[in-house]
Amino acid sequence: MTGRSWLRGLIQRAGTTGIIFIVALVAVAAAAAGPIYYSAARTSILRDTIATQPVTARGYEADETGALTGLLGELPATQKQRLDTALGGLAGRGLFGPPVQELQGSLALPVYNTSAPLVWRTSVCAHLRIAGKCPGTNQVVISRSTAQLTGWHTGQQLHFDGEPALTVTGIYQVTNANQDYWFGNAPGATQQSARDASPIQAMFTALATIQSGPASAQGTATVDEVLRSDRVTGGDVGQLGTAINAFSQDPVLANAQILVSTAIPATLTSVQSGWTALAIPILLITLQLLALCLLLLFLAVTDAVEGRGAEIALAKLRGRGAASTALFGLSEPIILLILALPAGVLAGWGVTALLSRLLLRPGTPVELAGLAWWAAAAATLGGLAAAGLAARRTLRRPVLEEWRRSGLRMNSRGWAVDAVLATAAVAGLLELYFSGQVSSARPGTLILLVPGLLGLAVAVIASRLLPAGCRAAYARTGKGGGLGTFLAIRHVARRPSGVRAVMVLVTAIALTTFAVSAWSVGDRNQQRVAATTVGAPTVLTVSVPAGKNLSTLVGNADPSGRQAAAVDSYTSTSSGSAGLTVLAVDPQRFAQVATWNAQPGQPSLQDLADRLDPPAPAGITLSGSAMRVTVQVKKINPAGATLAADVTTGSSPVSLGTLPARGSATLTGPLTGCPCVLQDLDLSPPSSGPGSLSYVGPGQVSGALTITAIQELQGGHWVTAGPAAALTDASYWRPGQEDSPPDTIQPGNAGLTWTFSSRAAQDAVLTSVNRPYPLPAVISSGLVSPGQTQATGVGLDGKSLGLQIIDRAVAIPGAPDNGVIVDRHYAELAAGLTAASTTVEQVWLAGDAQSAIEARLQAAGVSVVSSETTAQTASTYARQGPALSSVLFLADAAAATLLAAGAAILDLYLSARRRRYEYAALSATGVPFRTLRRAVRTELALLLGFGIVVGAVIGAIAALVTLRSVPEFVTAPPAGLLSYVPPALPLALTLVVTIVVLTAAAGLASSTLIRGVSLDQLRETPT
Template identity: 30%
Template sequence: MSGLIVTLRGIRSRFGRSTLVVLLSTVAIAAAVLVPLYSRAAAQSVLTDTVAAPPPIVAGLTARSTELEDMSTKVDDRLKATPIVASVLGSPQDTIADSVDPAIKQKSRGRIVFRPGACEHLTIVEGRCPGANELMISDRTVERIDVHLGDLVKLPATGGSSRTTLGAPPPVNPSFPVVGIYRIGDPTDPYWETTGFFGGSEFNEYGDGTKIVDELFTGTESTVLSIPLGRPVASIEYPLVPEKVRLGDVPELLRELNALSAANSIEDVAFNIGLLDSLRNADRQRSAITAAVPTVALPLVLLCWFVLFLVVAAVTDDRRAEIAVGKLRGLSLGGITRFAVGEPLLLIALAAPLGLLLGIGLTNLAAGAFLAPGVDVQIGWPALLVGLGALFGAVAAAVLGARETVRANIGALLRRVPHRSKRSALVVEAIVAALALAALYQLLVGSEGQSATLGYAAPALIALLAGLLTARLLGLVARRRLPRAIRRGRLPALLAAAQVGRRPESARLVAVLTVALALLTFAATIWDVSSANRLRTANAEIGADRVYVVNATEPNQVRAAVERIDPSGKLAMAVTRVKQSYNLDYVDLIGLDTERMLAVSRWPDKSAAQVAEVAKSLDDASAPTVQLKTGRVEVRATVRALQQQRPMSLGMVVGEPGAPPRSIYLGPLKSGSATYAGDLTCAPAGCRLLGLQVRRYPGDNAPGAATVTIESLELGGTPLDAALSVPGAWRPTEPLPATQTMDISTDDSGLTLDVTGASSMDIVAQYGDVAAQAPVVLAGPAPADDPEAGSFTFPLLGKAPDPVHVVDHVDLVPRGGDHALLFDGPAMVDRAERSAGLNTDQMTFEVWATDAAPADLGARLAAEGIPVVRTENWSQQMTQLGRAAPALALRLYLFSGLVALLLALLALVLDAGITAPWRREQARGLRLTGVPARALRGMANRENLMVLGYPVVAGIVAGVGGAALVLPAIALVSIDGGDQAYRLGGWWLLGSLLFLLVALVGAGLVLRRVRGGAR
């Protein structure tokens, strides 16, 4: 009991130092406990984010069947056998639908659907929600097929008559009244996320003119089943509830999902499971976190132990006199050891629960600050065992810290002889340095897997190596400066070199400071680079603040809708995308509106001025577009050198939106001047001039030639400005067949076409309202035989290949990533219309918008006839990237660097406080011998500069240099690595250096105050 009282009194008398021991032990235990706690919380976070990425219905379970009897019972029975799967699914949504051909004035096709709750997710603009044997149709259907509220609509099943039995009477198809008209609400509502609804846009129809209409909703299942000879399909959709997917349930969940997936269908019920892929991806991220977090946290734990070792050594050394008295009184080595380490061991025991609580608190703080919503901290045996291990490590550090003082003889204790470094310490340092160099070598030249494993450990090894070298360098410099200062009579330099060189504690503090500064600088550098890469990746993956994937039939439909919603051109932009296969890979083709690109798009790696230059370079315009309309076309032309066996004729090529080009016959060629005429019929949207042609007689492969000078073009008696006298406005079709030649010239008389041909193919001169080669921005290798080609042909939006020219080669393009072609979409649509037409089957239509765009833009697009299928958000993507496995590991690194610096500065201040009394005694003794106060102040300043300056320089160099070495081995954005840019992106490094400067200035002021200057 008396020993405990003495220990408690000692703690009270040295309260400040005791508090620091508790603080260091608490931080060490908390850092260790963070490994299992943060690893599990981070793994749960990436699991939640990964399974929440797809729409809930897509990620969940969908059961479909044409056998409707007892379908729900079959599905429920199956889910009872997989209780973990059932526990993560939400309430089911039933749907039953049948394909019908409404028998009305115009041919149409749609689906009659019963889906409980549909009326709550639609806007009823007229009438009411339907009941049994009643219909509700969309406002678009009213306009398209001329059916109205109150009309009776007969609903024969699609193909029903072809399924009648021979000799059986024809079915009596039911008729149902239209009692309601709805408008599509928010198509991105999770209620509609099966993506199979609302296909009745303005231009959506079959080749025979049958119009596709939106769903016809009814109020009961029996109404759908009443369609004779129908083929109804029932589905039950179980949306995933991401928050219910817990990390501990994943093994059993995977087993049950694999069992469901292997069965695929049960008793004619087909299952579609979207969760399996998400769980596999989440498991890869969890593995990355599990590998990274311990490697990141371990250096902090070791640093805490070492600082604790220094603190206990300094505190024990300050008790030299007490320990000497104990030895004089005959205490045994065990008794002296208990007396010396009793205080720190009691303080460490007190710190154990505090460290556990701090680790839990920090993990909770991280969960609330940047982990996925709903992530809680799970405290289990791993955390307790790791905390116990950290406690034992702290005890060992304390015992080792007191060991040298306890084993010193009485004379050394009373004379305060500085400890000397032993050869064993040099051997340990050499071993550590060798291991660090070996690990760095393996990192730089090892395999990809080895580099990834060592990527997070390497910074600590570099920092440790830098700390050891800096400490040794400081001692060497101090010893070399001492005789030089003696020779030159520089007293402040002599005293400073003597103070630094004779105390091994100075070298240890320098090593700790260097390691801490290197870790902080590395963490700030790599976090800065990773932040820039997350921004870069989000810009490449999303492309704008908001992206709406819409359901449309052709590009001009989307463009016209966007122009009506945003006439300013500053808020939204229509985009057409195609994923084109090439050489066992895919190339993203992105056609956007270059006039709106600067205001709307987010470009990776480019400033606003650079984006404006890109938009300018993508301008595909050449001669002015010649717009045409229905009317009589007249062409005044002079024909010379006419050679023909069968009559050749003159034609004009025109194009119109959504259709391939067509030729207008203007009459047979005849020598001399004449007027050629033909009737042109255009759609309401109008036509445009694509070219003029010399038409060969069908099947005539005999040689023929003619020189035709086009003097004027008129439409309905009005002259057309077709740039007939403008050089370069007209060009031959490329490439010309080997059997044809065409020379084009212009002068004041008009456009002259000198043609020859030995085949039945028509000879076409193109009007150059677009450039000969389409300008494109290329990311990645060119989709051509030569990956470095600057000009090549490749199908963009049309069915035929387009000649393209690369105007800019970039690493990434918005929404296209690292292998894409980006171009002027409207111009490319025009190009497709002059060749084989648009390849609409492969197109995806999107609307990109800024944050300033209306919040109800999705509803406005639906009202324009292009319902939204999916919405993607740039800010949400940035949040997701900030919660991916690499970012979570790097956040811990940044935290470790800050804590390491604070611990090192605390150790420095504590050492100054412990040594302050006897240093003041030394200063007073030197003053008595005649040393001026100015020299003593110079000594203190030089010493502080050496102890603080060397670590600053070495730590920053080691941190930045280590980042340069390690960056290629560390995934900055995703666990797959991918395209990464190694450049700073913000203020993190500069901010950390500013924080370091403030901390060092503060530490210097504290040192001067604690030591009392030269007084």
């Protein structure tokens, strides 16, 4: 055949040609898009992970200790050379940022019994805010805290033993301690570095200052380099991990006493585990779309080759051999498939680039990987195989049989193909069921095959029921219902190719319904988990100026009480309670801003807020310069016990003196830094010494005394401290021990009588009550057993704290699995207003409050160390493997549906067009065109409607059965947070859009078809 005649054939069969090309294009595009998307998603996940890791997990530090003068000459060059060797081909890619070098010596400060770090660091002044100027040779800048501690000031000359005088040229503050530049070692950063072991923070100077020091001076040289997330790609990870491992264990470096510390390999390993959540789903999703495309291709090529049956018979008649005839018969599909290869790859690349721009980390490269071409070529080969299978029967059919061919054979053939499809689908489902994929709640990626297989199995059977149902309706439509319905019913019943088109449509709609359900459920769960994990729309981690209370500052910044809440967060690292996070909150404000996932029947956070801070005695506040306690000792054993007062300031405890064995006494002690709150009175046994063992046991004290007055010295006068009723009301006090032998308190007119007996090696303690005991708390349900009302948690000081469980929650905002919410004021009192060093102060903000509140807080001197938002976290989830594969599934399913719907409508249109002779004949007998149009529309509506309804039902059933097992997160969140019931709105929208599009297309097709019917066609030979 000449090219021109071949082209004419293609144009004449434009519908089928178009379908074959588009299906082939989509198949190739899907096959190519899988690897392209996977490659881009890997890079996106990698970069996301790198960007969110602490700097130490994405960089390395090489250090060498020795004589300061030569250190920096060797280290940078040696480590660079060894790193490049390890990196091999990656060396020239600039994967690491510019190295930051540091040289550190130390200067003895005998007056403080310590030494001061003298440090040069690359371009350090650019990372400091200096009140003064950048130091030169023999000059230094000192930190503000060092200045406060030492009293050093700008312009002062500092003298150290054996060193030239150093002039202070400025007082610095670190601009941003979280910058990669500092590699986690910024002076005064929360993370304690070895350098901060000295109370004197680093004094920065010029390199010459250190290098011109004594030759014997020892110190450390350091080189820090941080991985650049914008340079590294998914394909680098394997080689990079191996290279960094080799670098960190390089014997050459070890021999040179250069130590390399890095957590990059661990980071890369965690990245790779995230990839596994992506690889198999993408493969399965791609294979499903590919399989559907190949099935469509099979059907389209079957029709195309059947349409050329007469030409193929003619080729055989003219003596063409089998191969030549096959080439002749399949030339059109083959050429179309070959054309679709580059076009499909480019289309897949383009669509993936678009999808990646919407979904992946900004700046992620979308490269046309070599694997994409291989996958596309495999899809093309699959298409050729499908085309070969589709054409096989026609090509092998004898010439005479082709000439005598009737439509009956189409039916018998359809059953064979359908039987194979249904058997394969059912076998796949059974395999998944018996391997535990369907029945298990454990997430598994193979579950993604269920909707396709279920859809196909049911589609094969259901699409066979439609003609049967139509045949059953013959009698009814024969008696009434109009000619249009009569014709439509009969055409559906008698036309097998329409049934096959519906079968594919059912499968595609089932896939789409499932994909929409999976995506919407996953998205909702990701939003929910993000909101709960972060705790509020925005959480700021702040640093509060000394002497300021965060609650007060927040109150000033948000007078409405609805936009911001102060929160202290402490996560225990102690054994037994490790990981437990106590959130000390302002309950009323917290209830306004925190994310709360109330389970059915559970009270709202507002209701719980009222119960978190029940009224408690005000406690005894001390604001004078001294305090005194007057006691009447009834008995005390052993004699010589001393009394002290714990108060909430740095000067606590206040030592009051030794109690007599019997009789009255007034003990006095100084107060520093008050106002403060009396925490307790502490009675200690005398120091143990030879022969001083108590009769009650070592280190114990027991007895009884009456406290008649607690006073403080204000303005030179002793006045009663605290409420007047403090010594006559038992609710103001609480004995330290309530178990055997019980301590007791007894208020009376003379004062408060305290009977005590301490345990071994413990003091007797009388606690001043200023908060509820135990502290009301809302706790993660996983931490307590059902029915439990009390628990022991940790306080902000890291010590154990008794808790009264007022409610348990599936997920505590901010600490879903292991959180405890308590009242901030009471928690601080319980901790003696002494928070652990790792307690983090936070401000939780409502959705639209960040900019305004943050500005007000900063104006009040609060510095924002970091911020975290629900949207950012949800976005991170959305860029993880499960979410990315879910979106790909959605896109692929949508493409499959469009393809199947287009193919179905075109198939129905072409089929109806072949009946135009019949319609022309009916028209000649007086049947109006509107009746014929109604007949075509009813036929289309029957087939497409059936496909949509059955497909949607199958997809919804598959979603309800399997969504629990579809992976949504890389790390499983609390199960109680998640819901697997598909939201109605996305499903309804999908169905409505599908119905509208199909109805419009079907209407257009039927109108075009009937417009083309004319009586002239009666002169043609019926086909």
